[in-house]
Each structure stands twice: as structure tokens, then as C-alpha cells.
Amino acid sequence: MLVASEGSKKGPYDDLAYKIGRDVYVDIAGWHLFLRDMSAVPGLKMAAALAAQLGPTAAGAGRGGLRESDVSAVLKRIPVDVGGGRVTLSLYDVMPNGCVSDLVRLLEDWAKDQ
DSSP states (O other), X not given: OOOOOOSSOOOTTHHHHHHHHHHOEEEETTEEEETTSSEEETTEEHXXXXXXXXXXXXXXXXXXXXXXXXXXXXXXXXXXXXTTXXXXXXTTTTSOHHHHHHHHHHHHHHHHHO
């Protein structure tokens, strides 16, 4: 479940959301849609939703780091409507493998800096 935050206060995952939005995208027929431009729900960008959902997991991963399979499991639970809602795929299904790996690396780097 994705939840929108209220107000314009800087949240604990804003920097992470910025990095996710800048570097991670979905690929549909060769078109790249960066997560900063993709809505999770009205008023909430997908990058911010992922940062809020994965940030606590990344911060708590400790020395063992994140497992790509854990991040993939989260991505598989996030629905993405395609074609005006005629088809629903998971975020994982529309994200290239390289972007999933980049997301994991991004989360690990962010957690180390905290």
C-alpha cells in the first residue's frame, strides 16, 4: 500500500526519492519513464513512494546489506496500469533488470550515508 505524505516538510527519504527518480526508470517498448515522472497514486510520485517503502528496509539492513530478491518482491507487489488501465503489470515487470540492480545499489549507498 502506498501512502501520500502531507505538507511540504522535508522528509527523511526525500534525498533517496530524488536519487531513485533520477536514476531508475521503467521501459515500455523502448520508452524510458523515470520514476520521478511516474505517479504511484494521485499526488505521489513513484520515486517518493518507493523511497518511503524501501528506505526503512535499507536503513535496517545492516552489514549484510539488502538482497535484490527482497527489493524485487516489493516491486512485484506494486501495480502499474498500462494503456489507460486496460492492462495492469507489476512495477517489477516493466523495470529492466539493470534498473532493479541499480535500485538495490542506490538503496545500499544511501543506507551507508545515513
